[in-house]
Amino acid sequence: MAAITSLLVTLFFGKHFIKKLYEWKIGDRVRSEDCPLLGELHRNKNDTPTMGGLLILFSLLVSLFLWMDLQNAFTLILFLTTVGIGTLGGWDDYLKLRYKNKRGVSGKKKLMIQGGFSFVIALYLLWGPLAEWIHVGKWFMPPEAKASHEELALAEYAAYLYVPFFKLPVVHFAGIGLASMLFLIMCVITGSSNAVNLTDGLDGLATGTVMLAAGAFALIAFVSNNLDLARYLHILYIEGSGEIAIYLAAVFGACLGFLWYNGHPAQVFMGDTGSLTLGAILGVSSVLLKRELLLGVIGGVFVVEALSVMLQVGSYRLRNKKRLFLCAPLHHHFEYKGWAETKVVIRFWIISFLLAIVGIASLKFQ
Numbered sequence: 001m002a003a004i005t006s007l008l009v010t011l012f013f014g015k016h017f018i019k020k021l022y023e024w025k026i027g028d029r030v031r032s033e034d035c036p037l038l039g040e041l042h043r044n045k046n047d048t049p050t051m052g053g054l055l056i057l058f059s060l061l062v063s064l065f066l067w068m069d070l071q072n073a074f075t076l077i078l079f080l081t082t083v084g085i086g087t088l089g090g091w092d093d094y095l096k097l098r099y100k101n102k103r104g105v106s107g108k109k110k111l112m113i114q115g116g117f118s119f120v121i122a123l124y125l126l127w128g129p130l131a132e133w134i135h136v137g138k139w140f141m142p143p144e145a146k147a148s149h150e151e152l153a154l155a156e157y158a159a160y161l162y163v164p165f166f167k168l169p170v171v172h173f174a175g176i177g178l179a180s181m182l183f184l185i186m187c188v189i190t191g192s193s194n195a196v197n198l199t200d201g202l203d204g205l206a207t208g209t210v211m212l213a214a215g216a217f218a219l220i221a222f223v224s225n226n227l228d229l230a231r232y233l234h235i236l237y238i239e240g241s242g243e244i245a246i247y248l249a250a251v252f253g254a255c256l257g258f259l260w261y262n263g264h265p266a267q268v269f270m271g272d273t274g275s276l277t278l279g280a281i282l283g284v285s286s287v288l289l290k291r292e293l294l295l296g297v298i299g300g301v302f303v304v305e306a307l308s309v310m311l312q313v314g315s316y317r318l319r320n321k322k323r324l325f326l327c328a329p330l331h332h333h334f335e336y337k338g339w340a341e342t343k344v345v346i347r348f349w350i351i352s353f354l355l356a357i358v359g360i361a362s363l364k365f366q
Contacts, residue, residue: 026051156172
């Protein structure tokens, strides 16, 4: 129902919303300073309305208030993620539109705000007194880890690190080592948010890949909330994780509806309002489900896109302005090689779909 709600809200309000964006002249301009050919390839996209992420976030919040348990801490965390990072993305988009020569919120400020938010999430999960202040649910290790499904304290559960295709946690951080887990959580949430933002460069690319990743994690959250399925799959039983499944299903529906308008040729872009927030939602969900590293598998396209930018910048600075790719992020590299935009997008979707299948299968093949 959450998926259907967000889908219908997005479809129903989409046309009117886009019309209003045109009236308000909230149009994006293709920035091609680093890759001059992009200006020619995407010249028809100039003045296409942006900040379409507002429509996505609106549909998500409607689903949240209609279908989720408003007293559950997972609901609160996902709500704050949506509103907090959505506000940052919206402000970034506003600055870009208000001051045509400005690149929005500076990279350092953006990272500081994202890092501060993820630090609060990590502190809540790892610090016992704060974790007990808001009750989340019950956490049970699978039988192989303990003699029985013994309940874990939230801080103890959060300190475990799981690796895909392994039944048991590879390490449990304690004492000073908790700083390592805290840092990992911050990197996952902040990195996921920015990686999705970097992926949002072609019509429908980020929308489709986020939709597939959200669908995969929604299924994982669902089975984690069922004690029998959790026992059968030898995974953590997480009481209340069904709320995460509901919200990720809403993300799936919202992205599917938005794709109606965002597919090539795009009538609207989601902007940082949508991409930063959707990435943060995926990151936070993976942390709450103790599948931080699995996000790197299911969201492999996001990882590769982010790595391509980092490698490009590193090569440019350290190798006397020599580039590894014709243009970064990676999807633009293939455009420079002559691939049609739709060809790049569809192939990235196919890869994302395969990675989602691998991620889901990892729950059984362990």
